[in-house]
Amino acid sequence: MTAIAQRLRRVDTNLLQLVVLTVLIFAGMAALNPERFLRPYVFESITFIAPELGLLAIAMMVAMLTGGIDLSVIAIANLSCILAGLFFHQVGAPRGPDLVNLPWPMVAAGIGIALGTGLAAGAVNGLLITRLRVTPILATIGTGQVFTGICLVLTGGPAVVGFPRLWGQIGNGTAFGIAMPLVVFLIVAGLVWFLLSRTAFGINLALIGTNAKAAAFAGLRTGRTVFLSYVLTGGLASIAGILLSGRTNAAKSDYGVSYLLQAVLIAVLAGTNPAGGRGSVPGIILALVALMLLSSGLQIMRFSNFLVDLIWGGFLLLSIALAAWRNRVR
Numbered sequence: 001m002t003a004i005a006q007r008l009r010r011v012d013t014n015l016l017q018l019v020v021l022t023v024l025i026f027a028g029m030a031a032l033n034p035e036r037f038l039r040p041y042v043f044e045s046i047t048f049i050a051p052e053l054g055l056l057a058i059a060m061m062v063a064m065l066t067g068g069i070d071l072s073v074i075a076i077a078n079l080s081c082i083l084a085g086l087f088f089h090q091v092g093a094p095r096g097p098d099l100v101n102l103p104w105p106m107v108a109a110g111i112g113i114a115l116g117t118g119l120a121a122g123a124v125n126g127l128l129i130t131r132l133r134v135t136p137i138l139a140t141i142g143t144g145q146v147f148t149g150i151c152l153v154l155t156g157g158p159a160v161v162g163f164p165r166l167w168g169q170i171g172n173g174t175a176f177g178i179a180m181p182l183v184v185f186l187i188v189a190g191l192v193w194f195l196l197s198r199t200a201f202g203i204n205l206a207l208i209g210t211n212a213k214a215a216a217f218a219g220l221r222t223g224r225t226v227f228l229s230y231v232l233t234g235g236l237a238s239i240a241g242i243l244l245s246g247r248t249n250a251a252k253s254d255y256g257v258s259y260l261l262q263a264v265l266i267a268v269l270a271g272t273n274p275a276g277g278r279g280s281v282p283g284i285i286l287a288l289v290a291l292m293l294l295s296s297g298l299q300i301m302r303f304s305n306f307l308v309d310l311i312w313g314g315f316l317l318l319s320i321a322l323a324a325w326r327n328r329v330r
Contacts, residue, residue, distance in 0.1 A: 055188060075253075155252070
């Protein structure tokens with residue numbers, strides 16, 4: 001019971017730090033440029049853009065729970081929505097009313113193709129890591145290149161443009177005045193939170209990340225659990241791809257490339273231990289809000305994209321250094 005209480009206090013401390021960071025970022029951006037930053041449009045746009053990045057960050061956290069990482073999530077997201085887009089172009093004219101007005105059954109089939117692609121791609125990563133014992137970072141770099149190559153072969157390079165109107169509603173629509181991507185994100189995040197914190201699967205993931213050998217000696221099926229965790233990351237990446245293609249009405253092999261660094265940054269900033277054993281969905285949500293507020297503020301002040309990348313990299317290094325320091329102190 002003492003260990004559980006200590007863990008709860010640690011999680012609360014991490015969340016409190018993220019709340020303070022979010023408030024400071026909001027106050028700083030509002031003070032620097034209140035006329036432009038405090039416009040309702042800024043916060044409304046965040047609710048449409050942030051969910052896809054948040055799903056990728058949750059996927060990264062799930063992989064990190066076992067001490068691994070998944071650097072193929074962007075490629076999985078793009079491959080999923082490209083295959084769905086090509087399916088739509090086959091069952092309807094490439095452009096015109098036949099494509100735009102595809103009925104729900106066809107759109108649901110496209111969603112199934114995207115999700116199936118993500119789960120299959122995650123299974124490939126899981127098999128490489130658990131069966132062939134390939135280091136996660138090398139396995140996912142390799143599969144990421146393969147998935148991107150498949151995208152290029154299928155499209156020839158250009159984007160797949162044009163999706164059904166109902167598909168676009170997933171990325172641009174609203175439900176009861178709330179952005180549909182935000183609704184999807186909150187539902188998926190809630191399900192993942194329940195899975196990780198209230199089921200044996202989530203507890204086993206944390207145990208494996210804390211001490212894989214001890215978990216194996218305790219009788220846990222470590223290989224099966226790690227395999228399923230990468231299947232889950234693939235599924236989450238495909239949902240992010242659905243939101244991205246729905247918002248942009250297009251799919252391409254290099255969409256969202258900058259999201260990879262940001263997803264890792266959000267996961268680490270949320271308190272996820274890169275060595276495994278610790279992660280928090282509420283922490284991901286708070287870190288996502290903080291980073292999106294900072295990103296919006298920097299864009300409003302017209303910072304160079306190269307400088308923004310430098311800031312993200314600095315944040316990542318600082319977050320990793322602080323996490324290592326906290327672990328040594330404990």
